[in-house]
Amino acid sequence: MTAPAISFRVPPRPSRVVVQIASIAVGILLVAAFWNLGIAWEKLATLPSRLGHYGALMFADPNWSKLPEALYQTWRSVAMAWVGALLGVVVSTVLGIPAAAGVGPWWLRLPLRGLFAVLRAIPEIIIAIIILTVTGLTPFTGALALAIGGIGTHGKWTYETIESVSHGTAEAVKACGGNVLEVARWGLWTVASPELMSLALYRFEINVRTSAILGLIGVGGIGDMLTGYTQYRQWDTVGVLIIVVIVITMSIDAISGAIRRRIMEGATVRDVDRSV
Amino acid sequence: MSAAELSLPPRPRVWPRIAVIAGVVAVITVLTTLPTLGGVDIDLHAIARNWGNGAERIAKLFHPDFSILPRTWKPLLETLEMALIGTGIAAALAVPLTLWAARPSNPLVGSRRVVRLVLNVVRAVPDLVYATILVAMIGVGTLPGIITLVLFDLGIVVKLVSEAVDSADASYMEAGRAAGGTQAQINRLTTLPQIWPMFGSQVLYSLELNVRVSAILGIVGAGGLGRLIDEVRGFYRYDALGTIILEILVVVIVIEVISNALRKRLR
Numbered sequence: 244m245t246a247p248a249i250s251f252r253v254p255p256r257p258s259r260v261v262v263q264i265a266s267i268a269v270g271i272l273l274v275a276a277f278w279n280l281g282i283a284w285e286k287l288a289t290l291p292s293r294l295g296h297y298g299a300l301m302f303a304d305p306n307w308s309k310l311p312e313a314l315y316q317t318w319r320s321v322a323m324a325w326v327g328a329l330l331g332v333v334v335s336t337v338l339g340i341p342a343a344a345g346v347g348p349w350w351l352r353l354p355l356r357g358l359f360a361v362l363r364a365i366p367e368i369i370i371a372i373i374i375l376t377v378t379g380l381t382p383f384t385g386a387l388a389l390a391i392g393g394i395g396t397h398g399k400w401t402y403e404t405i406e407s408v409s410h411g412t413a414e415a416v417k418a419c420g421g422n423v424l425e426v427a428r429w430g431l432w433t434v435a436s437p438e439l440m441s442l443a444l445y446r447f448e449i450n451v452r453t454s455a456i457l458g459l460i461g462v463g464g465i466g467d468m469l470t471g472y473t474q475y476r477q478w479d480t481v482g483v484l485i486i487v488v489i490v491i492t493m494s495i496d497a498i499s500g501a502i503r504r505r506i507m508e509g510a511t512v513r514d515v516d517r518s519v
Numbered sequence: 520m521s522a523a524e525l526s527l528p529p530r531p532r533v534w535p536r537i538a539v540i541a542g543v544v545a546v547i548t549v550l551t552t553l554p555t556l557g558g559v560d561i562d563l564h565a566i567a568r569n570w571g572n573g574a575e576r577i578a579k580l581f582h583p584d585f586s587i588l589p590r591t592w593k594p595l596l597e598t599l600e601m602a603l604i605g606t607g608i609a610a611a612l613a614v615p616l617t618l619w620a621a622r623p624s625n626p627l628v629g630s631r632r633v634v635r636l637v638l639n640v641v642r643a644v645p646d647l648v649y650a651t652i653l654v655a656m657i658g659v660g661t662l663p664g665i666i667t668l669v670l671f672d673l674g675i676v677v678k679l680v681s682e683a684v685d686s687a688d689a690s691y692m693e694a695g696r697a698a699g700g701t702q703a704q705i706n707r708l709t710t711l712p713q714i715w716p717m718f719g720s721q722v723l724y725s726l727e728l729n730v731r732v733s734a735i736l737g738i739v740g741a742g743g744l745g746r747l748i749d750e751v752r753g754f755y756r757y758d759a760l761g762t763i764i765l766e767i768l769v770v771v772i773v774i775e776v777i778s779n780a781l782r783k784r785l786r
Contacts, residue, residue, distance in 0.1 A: 273607045276600035286657045297656050315557055322551035322558040364771040366735045377566055377573030382559045456647035473655050492643040
């Protein structure tokens with residue numbers, strides 16, 4: 244018996260024409276954009292020295308006397324983020340569950356999904372500009388803007404989560420004669436709630452970042468201080484503000500990330516060296 | 520069948536934990552809504568009182584004044600070009616940084632930690648804060664806007680893709696190592712082909728975000744549509760603002776549809 248001859252030839256390369264055409268098209272688009280935009284590249288050459296210069300102004304001798312005020316304003320930003328997340332999550336859960344396929348009827352699902360898409364497209368700061376005509380320049384405006392802006396993405400996450408969970412329990416409830424509300428409560432909520440909780444916490448993290456910039460239009464918080472001191476070029480104070488923003492954002496992300504992992508993976512799983 | 524088998528299992532006692540969680544949420548909510556502590560003053564009276572003058576402006580928003588459209592083309596093009604260039608530069612920088620930040624492609628713990636720490640800090644600063652400070656440093660224009668977008672994108676793309684590399688199938692890389700490849704060869708021939716689809720999909724997603732972000736960067740002087748938004752807001756031209764919002768909406772939705780279609784093909 245002779246062994247069948249094994250061919251050691253390399254298989255033919257798959258055709259890459261489409262990829263090549265696409266990369267050339269993207270390249271042409273990029274070059275055209277560069278050409279057309281007329282960027283002031285000469286400024287880029289001075290950037291490293293400027294970064295060094297302003298970096299020294301900001302961080303060599305930060306004006307720590309502004310720290311208490313910075314912390315107070317950050318607290319206002321975080322408060323805005325929390326209230327915005329709470330309001331946004333409650334509304335998006337109520338609207339997102341019926342928007343999931345298999346839960347709500349199509350005439351309810353389509354308009355809800357359209358609403359989420361529209362809200363997703365509008366930046367939070369523009370929503371805040373619109374709302375402040377009603378509520379004025381207060382943190383409440385910021386919280387409302389975060390809540391309404393958040394419904395766009397969070398509603399989408401909610402219905403996508405519910406569509407992706409296992410539908411066995413929901414079918415069981417349906418088989419026992421449960422109505423739409425009972426299916427949602429006992430069939431879907433029980434299965435989807437850990438992931439929904441984790442997403443709600445994530446919404447808070449995102450809101451903390453966004454609330455830091457809403458102050459740009461004057462609704463209060465750390466963004467207010469940042470624009471003010473940047474405009475007056477008090478760089479030693481700006482340095483303190485940046486340090487505060489970075490430290491607070493990273494700590495909130497770390498805490499909320501730990502809680503989210505606990506929600507998703509249960510209590511027994513310890514953090515397995517993720518930081519490395 | 521014995522009777523014992525048919526009895527229901529005991530109900531799990533979950534209510535104490537739910538009570539604790541609800542309590543913590545309630546306490547934080549109360550703390551964040553107390554005006555005396557600097558919290559959010561939920562002022563429903565203000566809404567009831569000012570509804571009239573707000574409704575008038577919102578009504579104007581819903582009656583867009585299309586005569587401003589010719590003035591928006593140039594800033595809109597600028598916004599799109601900024602988004603494209605920012606994504607392009609970020610994508611080019613993200614490839615080496617991703618390999619640098621992931622465990623299988625960079626066995627050196629020290630340099631990996633440095634890259635990750637720097638990117639965590641970069642991600643912690645909000646986009647408009649970069650723009651504000653860069654505008655103050657190098658002056659108004661599209662350059663601070665583009666730098667902002669690049670920083671913003673790097674933070675997202677490198678984090679997500681390097682986490683994917685961490686959890687990717689390591690057997691190809693082991694094969695490369697067994698065949699005696701250097702780390703650079705392993706990365707080039709086994710890691711990169713595995714992450715291209717993921718990478719492409721993340722870059723498309725960041726292009727989407729960039730269009731949204733660059734539309735407002737101009738509010739602080741970093742070029743694009745934002746400058747026009749700030750201008751019409753200053754003149755209380757809410758009908759013109761309505762037009763601009765509508766325009767952003769159309770552009771964002773078109774880009775979202777295209778990038779969703781492309782991303783489906785990447786998978």
